[in-house]
Amino acid sequence: MGSKRVTYNKYVELQNSMETVVRAATHVIFDGNLNFINLLPKSFSLTGRCDFYLSRSVYATTPLAMVTQKNSLFLPRINKLSYKLVESGLYDKWMKYSEHNSSMCKNPPRIITVTTIFSLTSLWGMFAVLGYGFAVAVVVLVIELVCGGARWGQTGQVAT
Known part of the structure; x- marks a missing residue:
């Protein structure tokens, strides 16, 4: 096929990859949330619009990490504090204040609207379905008049 299925980039190449291969819709970037x-x-x-979005699902449980010595007495308290920071929303609040526009493109929209100009060329399918519906309705009406008229008696009721 000639194209690579997976490419590996360094962190310094991430911005360039977003602007080239992701914008061209040929690749996606799978990386840690913190890098984005x-x-x-x-x-x-730079652009004033959200051209890129993070997916709604995550594969890492928490965006925080701290390093301690092995079997440290501080480890349980650090873990508890990290989870509390993330679950309370304080971490997101810090990110909002540290990086402007940090929450603008966080999740993709649930509904994507496409605005196009209406013209006869873009609506021909709708008119074709409408025309076919009218044609079928006329055929059914003629069949009812022809077949139904023979079954009507003098009394104006259908003869059984």
Whole structure:
């Protein structure tokens, strides 16, 4: 086929990859959420629109990490604090204040509207269906008049 199914990029090449292969709709980028926290707001600030979105599903449970020594007594408290920060929304609030436009392109919209100009060339299918419906209705009406008229008696009721 000539094209690679998977390409590996360095972090410094991530912005360029977003602007070239992702914008061309030939690839997607699968990477840690933290790498896009700075890239998406920068892209929004430059263009004024959300050209890129993060997916709704995540594969990492928390965006925070701290390093301690092995078997440290602080580890349970650090884990508990990290989960509390994320679950309370404080982490998102910090990101909002540290990076402008950080929440603008966070999730894709649920409804995407497409605006086009109405013309006869773009609506011909609708008129074709309407015309076929009228034609079928006329045929059914003629069949009812021809077949139904023979069954009517003098009394104006259908003869059984």
